[in-house]
Amino acid sequence: MGIKQIIAIASAKGGVGKSTICTNLAFQFSKDFNVGILDADIYGPNQHILLDVSESKPEVKIIDGKKSFIPIKVNNILLNSMGFVLDDDKAAMWRGPMLSGAIKQLKELTQWGDLDYLFIDMPPGTGDAYLTVASELKPNYVLLVTSQSKLAVKDTIKSKSMFERLKIPIIGVIDNMSYSVSFQSGEVVPDFSPIDLEHEIGLKILGSIPRTKELTAFNPEISSNFFETTYNEVLQIIE
Numbered sequence: 001m002g003i004k005q006i007i008a009i010a011s012a013k014g015g016v017g018k019s020t021i022c023t024n025l026a027f028q029f030s031k032d033f034n035v036g037i038l039d040a041d042i043y044g045p046n047q048h049i050l051l052d053v054s055e056s057k058p059e060v061k062i063i064d065g066k067k068s069f070i071p072i073k074v075n076n077i078l079l080n081s082m083g084f085v086l087d088d089d090k091a092a093m094w095r096g097p098m099l100s101g102a103i104k105q106l107k108e109l110t111q112w113g114d115l116d117y118l119f120i121d122m123p124p125g126t127g128d129a130y131l132t133v134a135s136e137l138k139p140n141y142v143l144l145v146t147s148q149s150k151l152a153v154k155d156t157i158k159s160k161s162m163f164e165r166l167k168i169p170i171i172g173v174i175d176n177m178s179y180s181v182s183f184q185s186g187e188v189v190p191d192f193s194p195i196d197l198e199h200e201i202g203l204k205i206l207g208s209i210p211r212t213k214e215l216t217a218f219n220p221e222i223s224s225n226f227f228e229t230t231y232n233e234v235l236q237i238i239e
């Protein structure tokens, strides 16, 4: 069986919420499916921090004469990350081919078992390194994350054309940090001047996630309040 589907969570811009969305979405999927996360963000891996397993290391075993990683299991999600295996300072200096080689190896040497979905938390970018990573990991789908800021929207359009060139189907876009809810009145306050995101980008918007303190750390108790609708939307498209 192996891995049935690989879904990359991507954006050209950093800081729009890829890692946050990746953890929460994978967690929703993990209630119904076997799920893994591969943190491929060599410059700033975050999943081990979000999932609160920074102190853990995947066990290394020799299986059939090959070095293999036993992924960490947390909240019913299997995790392996560049953050577990790399020295931060050195990783930031790596060049394209080394980078993509390392990520591909990390994916292939991990004992994922039978997974329905492997989520890839991608680094930001559109450059060569990024292209290689995206094409070597061979995701079945990509999910783009944006905010409504002009800059993020421009970058999302760039990502869209890059993935179209790579012929990786785009599930759609998640509009993150879309609005806030007033603490006093409970009123929804938009965080950006209104734009028709779906029209601007030309992709389906799969959910609008608020900007809230509750999402600055991963909390399995409240995750579904914010991500259940988006989970159902995504599932409908890929199932």
Ligand SMILES: Nc1ncnc2c1ncn2[C@@H]1O[C@H](COP(=O)(O)OP(=O)(O)O)[C@@H](O)[C@H]1O
Pocket: 011, 013, 014, 015, 016, 017, 018, 019, 020, 021, 046, 176, 177, 209, 210, 211, 212, 213, 215, 216, 217
């Ligand atoms: N919906 C949200 N509400 C509030 N803070 C958020 C939200 N999404 C992301 N953040 C915060 O924004 C920052 C960047 O998010 P992150 O998931 O690391 O983005 P990326 O992986 O794209 O760089 C983090 O500090 C994160 O906690």
Ligand SMILES: [Mg+2]
Pocket: 018, 019, 020, 041, 044, 046, 121, 122
């Ligand atoms: Mg990230």
